[in-house]
Amino acid sequence: MNPRADISRRAFLRQAGLSGVVLTLGCYWPTAGKSAPDIVRLAGAAPATTPLLAWISIDGAGKVTIFCHRSEMGQGTWQSLPQIVAEELEIDLDAAAIQYAPADPKRYGPQPQEGSFSVRGWYEQLLRVGASAREMLIEAAARQWKVPTSTCYAKHGVVIHRPTGSKLTYGALVQDAAQLPPPQQVTLKKRKDYTVIGKSLRRKDIPAKVNGSAVFGLDKKLPGMLYAVVERSPRFRGKVKSFDDTAVRAVPGVKHVLTVQRAVFNLLYEGVAVVADSSWAAMQGRKLLKVEWNDEGFDHLDSAGITARMREQMLRPLPSEAFETALKGATATLEAIYESPYQSHSCMEPLNCTADVKENSIEVWGPIQEANWIQADLSERLNIPKENVKVNMTFLGGGFGRKAFPDYSLEAALLSKAVKAPVQVVWTREDDMTGGPFRAGAMHRCRGGIDAAKKIFAFQVVSSSQYIGQGEDNVAAPVPVSTNAGELAGLSNDYYKTIPHYSFGGIPIKSPIPTMWWRAPIANVDAFAGESFIDELAHLAAQDPLEFRKKHFISPRYLALINKLANVSRWSTRGKNEGWGIAITDSFGGIVGQVVRVSRRPDNKVKIDKVYAVIDCGWYVNPDIIRAQIEGSIIMGLGAATTHATHFKEGKAVEKNFNAYPMPRIADIPAIEVHIMENDEKAGGVGEPGLPALAPALCNAIYDLTGKRIRTLPFKLDEV
Structure with missing residues (x-):
């Protein structure tokens, strides 16, 4: 989303898709040479130079939601990034909700999970976002009380007037605060004054992962969704010469058998997909599939040959x-x-992705490590405007770089487009460990x-x-x-x-x-x-x-x-x-x-x-x-x-x-x-x-x- 300079704040909030009365904050994406971006006004910002980032919403009941814009694959970003915001926002993180932010580089900037960059690349900016929200709420309270803001402070989701002890909850202030422009500069706490950062707070994702309510890629279900498994060339670059699906189509539940591609860097790798009304039927059908591969035009190396090449070059x-x-x-x-x-990546959760492709839109769900790249890749390959490509991150059962790659999402999208229905592509453990990269x-x-x-x-x-x-x-x-x-x-x-x-x-x-x-x-x-x-x-x-x-x-x-x-x-x-x-x-x-x-x-x-x-x-x-x-x-x-x-x-x-x-x-x-x-x-x-x-x-x-x-x-x- 790229709001016009004259767009109203309420219109912006509606377009941002946040339900109820909310306070939403934005800030500049860091430009070259700026390690600590300033908070800027949402209305009146030049769209060409100030893509906006929305991080926090507070509803009328005082419930705070913090948006996590980076994937959670076990490394703790689901906890640590909101923990940064909560420190300066002066809330108890246990009382807040956390939601994934969708892929949206205009609002959230780059969203890759790589290079151990989540905290080191974002902590200064997230501190300022939390501090800006706090200051807006304090100013709203001071205006209601008709007192100087210097006599007010925030603690545990409440603004307090120091001389009288009067209190207003964030929920009572959110409507007024939402009308205020974010401050241009904020004062951050010194580390010695932290009450949330630096503490071993209980991770908010652990209970859901223990009780089974956490949503991973394979947990996604859509009405009319079909399931697919893909027989891929065991030699990576092999092309489909022919296939016999006679026995496959006799399996109850099998709906389609068709070729599909996945992009591995600049090459398109080929496979044959079996699409069915259950993953079990698709897997049973795949066992009966007969594929003849064209493996000409590239080396069929053994490990010994690879080692010999390395030694010779070295x-x-x-x-x-x-x-x-x-x-x-x-x-x-x-x-x-x-x-x-x-080495194989061998994540505990094999690759998977669910896609729903319509005439002029794409929506995908899965254990996605690099949402922006997948959004851009799908937009370009299927010729659909990027703003119409929605990428939804689920929890990841490990990633280690593999799930930052866009090949598995492309397979799902191409199959959904071909069969005109939502499709979930499931990689077996064998697929995951042998398919590379x-x-x-x-x-x-x-x-x-x-x-x-x-x-x-x-x-x-x-x-x-x-x-x-x-x-x-x-x-x-x-x-x-x-x-x-x-x-x-x-x-x-x-x-x-x-x-x-x-x-x-x-x-x-x-x-x-x-x-x-x-x-x-x-x-x-x-x-x-x-x-x-x-x-x-x-x-x-x-x-x-x-x-x-x-x-x-x-x-x-x-x-x-x-x-x-x-x-x-x-x-x-x-x-x-x-x-x-x-x-x-x-x-x-x-x-x-x-x-x-x-x-x-x-x-x-x-x-x-x-x-x-x-x-x-x-x-x-x-x-x-x-x-x-x-x-x-x-x-x-x-x-x-x-x-x-x-x-x-x-x-x-x-x-x-x-x-x-x-x-x-x-x-x-x-x-x-x-x-x-x-x-x-x-x-x-x-x-x-x-x-x-x-x-x-x-x-x-x-x-x-x-x-x-x-x-x-x-x-x-x-x-x-």
Whole structure:
């Protein structure tokens, strides 16, 4: 929606679709160079430059509704974003309602759930929204009482006149407040005065998820809705040559059998959909479907062939004469190669989407991680105005980047259009784990040397992997390797300041396998190589691994974090029969240090005793959510390091379900202790930064215990 400059406030509220009497607030979407947008007047704002964002409604009974504009996939945005608003609005969050905001970039700005950006990208703006609403309500009360606003304050959804103790509820004030222009500037609280932020408030989504009332994608039901499953090419780029649906159509409940496409980056992948009046009938029909695929024109690679390509590319000589000269000046040098596998996203909730396409409108419901992208994609591909495409987010049973992709929503929309009825497309577990896109595997060639002071003198990493994209058609040029240039994702920033000679670059490989972001993109593989190799350099220098890292840190934040990590893990108490490993990573605005402690079981097999984690995410909202996210990241990182990987045979994904792609079980999870740094830094990320440090810290601990250096993931603890 893009209201005219002369539109009335009441008209705006009606068009916003908010029932009853409400106070709705808006603010500028941040422009370049503005980290803290001002509150602006809804009426009179220039539509071309001030897209409006509506966040709060208060009805006549005083019920506050806060709109959450970003998806909730377990990471806690459903709680933390409204918690920010509630602090400055001066309400009890337990008494408020939370609703998903629909996809609407003109009102809510970008709505992707990626890069651990929800809090760090929005906290200043949401604080100002809450404060602006509070000030409007206070002003409305002051006008009723005919007193200065300075004599009034708000608390627990009530405005109070300090001298007399008179009180007015937000519900009694909302009609008058709705007529006032939002203030141009507001004064925010100091952190020491917070009563809601910084507290481990109970998550409002948990009761609904426990009692079954929470709405996930598969819970959506529409009158006349049909269900579809799709037989897709197991070789990703295969085309439908022909299909025989004779037996399929004999299954009771099957209504249609037709071809369908999904867009994977710039390519259209083909499949054959079975549409029925129940998901069971559709699945039974699919079992009888016979499809002949045209698999010509692209490689049918095995995992061994992919690994060979990565190794060949990684060992290509790249010009870096200055670094070669520097490496020769080191007192001792080392070289190692690290390997990381392809991974499936394997969310607990497989992909699904419900679409209802009419002549000039589309409405979809599902576990959607990137509402704006899906809205724009459907608008463009079906040639329907964006304002007529409504995207409704449900709760997500995990996402990790996969549900930010628009392919599964396009399938549903195309099928709905074809059969002229609402359609829910259901991906089976096998579909979800074999259909891609995947996290790309990677190889890293690390070389380095130390100087006479036992510090890193030269450090180079050349990686080889598939770049994120559709595969071999999007291969870019190598990232050049030159002295003191490039970055290694997840590497602590102080290393760029304290290592005299470094160079980081990468060379892509060609493969038809589609690849995409996976929790903590790039850092999830780069940090394994980088922090493992730094540990190797520490041992080359005969230095304590923690103290070796500390010698390279110069910023107060890094030094404070590593000192905290040493203290909480009691690093100085390390025993002879234990293995201790450390890794410190910096990614997506969060600095995380982890110490892993391992030992031998009575049967001489390695077990993980405990993981200590310290995160510096700057300004934060809810400590319990942070701890939960770090714990989840550690468990996900443990699975990727020790239990599962995706392999390919003749161009097809091998692992199809959890029997072949095992997740860590409860008995596999060690004790985890999480600590949060307190400081005055800006908000950083949490959900992604917690993952990259686990694999290197674990492997470094195993080396400390056994003397065996693990450079290839995944590995089995039982076989160390």
